[in-house]
Amino acid sequence: MRRIAVAFAMLAAAAVTTVAGAATRDSKLAIVAYSTPKTVLGKIIQAWGQTPDGEGVSFSQSYGGSTDQARAVAAGLPADVLFLSTGDDVNLLVDAGLVDANWDKQSYNGIGADSVIVFVVRSGNPKHVKSWADLIRPGVQVITPNPFASGNGKWSVLAAYGAQRALGKTDARATDYVQKLFKHVVSQDTTSRNATNTFLSGKGDVLITYESEALSAGFQGSYVIPRQTLLIELPLAVTKNSQNKAKATQFMRFFKSKPAQELLGQSGWRPVNAAAAKEFTTKYPARPGIFKIEAKYIGGWRAADKKWFDPKHGRMVEIEQAVGGPTSG
Numbered sequence: 001m002r003r004i005a006v007a008f009a010m011l012a013a014a015a016v017t018t019v020a021g022a023a024t025r026d027s028k029l030a031i032v033a034y035s036t037p038k039t040v041l042g043k044i045i046q047a048w049g050q051t052p053d054g055e056g057v058s059f060s061q062s063y064g065g066s067t068d069q070a071r072a073v074a075a076g077l078p079a080d081v082l083f084l085s086t087g088d089d090v091n092l093l094v095d096a097g098l099v100d101a102n103w104d105k106q107s108y109n110g111i112g113a114d115s116v117i118v119f120v121v122r123s124g125n126p127k128h129v130k131s132w133a134d135l136i137r138p139g140v141q142v143i144t145p146n147p148f149a150s151g152n153g154k155w156s157v158l159a160a161y162g163a164q165r166a167l168g169k170t171d172a173r174a175t176d177y178v179q180k181l182f183k184h185v186v187s188q189d190t191t192s193r194n195a196t197n198t199f200l201s202g203k204g205d206v207l208i209t210y211e212s213e214a215l216s217a218g219f220q221g222s223y224v225i226p227r228q229t230l231l232i233e234l235p236l237a238v239t240k241n242s243q244n245k246a247k248a249t250q251f252m253r254f255f256k257s258k259p260a261q262e263l264l265g266q267s268g269w270r271p272v273n274a275a276a277a278k279e280f281t282t283k284y285p286a287r288p289g290i291f292k293i294e295a296k297y298i299g300g301w302r303a304a305d306k307k308w309f310d311p312k313h314g315r316m317v318e319i320e321q322a323v324g325g326p327t328s329g
Contacts, residue, residue, distance in 0.1 A: 027244050028058045029251060030078045034066035034085040034151055034234075035191035036213050040267040041083070044260045053250045065191040066151030068329055073098060073239070080248040082237045083112055083255075085151025085192075085210075087293070087301040088309070090235045103237045112236030112255055113212070114270035116290060117159040119224045120199060120207040120214050127205045131226055132163045135181055135206060142184045143204040145195045147309060147316050149329030152192035156208040157316060158293065158304055159230035165297040166228045166289065174297075175315060182323045190329070193217075211284075215268030228289045234269075 033041060041061065048054035062069065062077065070089035073079045074096040082099070084090055090110075093099040104110040121129050127140055135142055147153035160181050164174035189195040192209055196217045199207040207214075210232055214223040236255060238248045254260055261276035270284045271277040277284075294300050299307075308315050311328065320327045 027056065027247050028060065029080040029244060029248055030060045030062070031081045031083065032062045032069050032073055032077060032079040033083040034069060035063050035193040036085075036210065036216060037083060037267075037269075038063050039216065040264055040269070043263045043267070044255060047259055047263065048251060048254045051254065053247075053254065057247060057251075065145070065149040065329065067092075067154075068149050068190065071329070079239050080242040080244060081251055082235070082239065084235055084237075085232070086154055087233070087235050088154060088305045089151060090237055091301055091305070093237075093239070098239050098241060099237050100240055103235070106237075107253075107256055108272040109233075110235050110237060111233045111272050112252075113234045113261075113264050114272055115210040115212040115232040115234065115268075116225060116229045116270075116287075117155055117208060117232065118211045118214050118229070119226060120196075120209060120219050121222060121224060122205060123222060125222075125224070129206050130224055132160060132177070132181075132228065135160075135208075136177070136184055140184055140206060141186045141204045142181065142206050142208060143187045143189075143195050143199050144185055144208040145192055146188040146190055146326050146329065148311070148326060149190040150192060150195075152195070152209060152213070153188065154304075154309060155210070155230060155232055157308060158298055159208075161308075162230055162291055162295060162298055163226065163228035165295075166291055171297070178315075179319045179322060182319055182325060185323070185325065188326055211270075212268040225287065226289075227287075228291070229287070231290050231292050233293065 045059055066085035066089045070084060070092045073093055090099055090103055094101050119129055144156045145153035147157050160178050161174050164177045186204055187198045189198055192213050196213060236252055238245060238252055242248045256273055258273055258276045261271035261273035265271045265276055265280040298304050317327050
């Protein structure tokens, strides 16, 4: 197991880049994030570098599949600030003693930005995909990331299941829908960005992904928000062993401030800051069919992880085995 852990750390470390927040380098912060927000984080870092708190701070940045990133940090990848795509991945680091168990008691419940699950379709939507039911019609090919490596993959599974429950289906029928869906999945990449690139290469009819990924990848006007969809809450946390915890906390506060949240809103993410969110009500309208991970039929991340993604007994292991898909990250 130690060799595997070290391999994760080395893999993630290979993706690390360094940028300066100002001309001098009085201190340095390591950001570990999921794959999509690299560009907008660069803008936020630059904006913070123009403030008194951010002056003289440099950053190292690592991006990858959210679950793989969390495993790498648990294995020793340096991290001061985490911006991951699931609370499940932060909980992994809570269990490893690297993040405070009360991370979700911080402002905005520990969330840095929101999104929703959407369907990216081909130009003109030739397969006429509008709902979850359309994804399992004959001839429809679906792309979604590997749920054992990617946070996007986990969210997509739970969105598919939760949508069926929201429509009144039983647990058994909703689970059966997920298996039918994965019979239509033709590619399961390790990150949401890799899944996007696979779709851009011409494979598949539908990409299940975040609205933020769809917008940041240039799919404006080419995606569908299903009537029943899952709110994606993206956690932001400071590690307990941060070598510069005070400065990391200052950056986290700036991330949730109106200027940074406006940058997120402009780049495809739904702001959690109320003042910033007011500026994007047209771009990100409220929808009655949006449900949360805390919905009683999902039960929050701890329950979802045990039921769906446990590497030995989770439902997705059985489903992936049935369809010939991956059973690990």
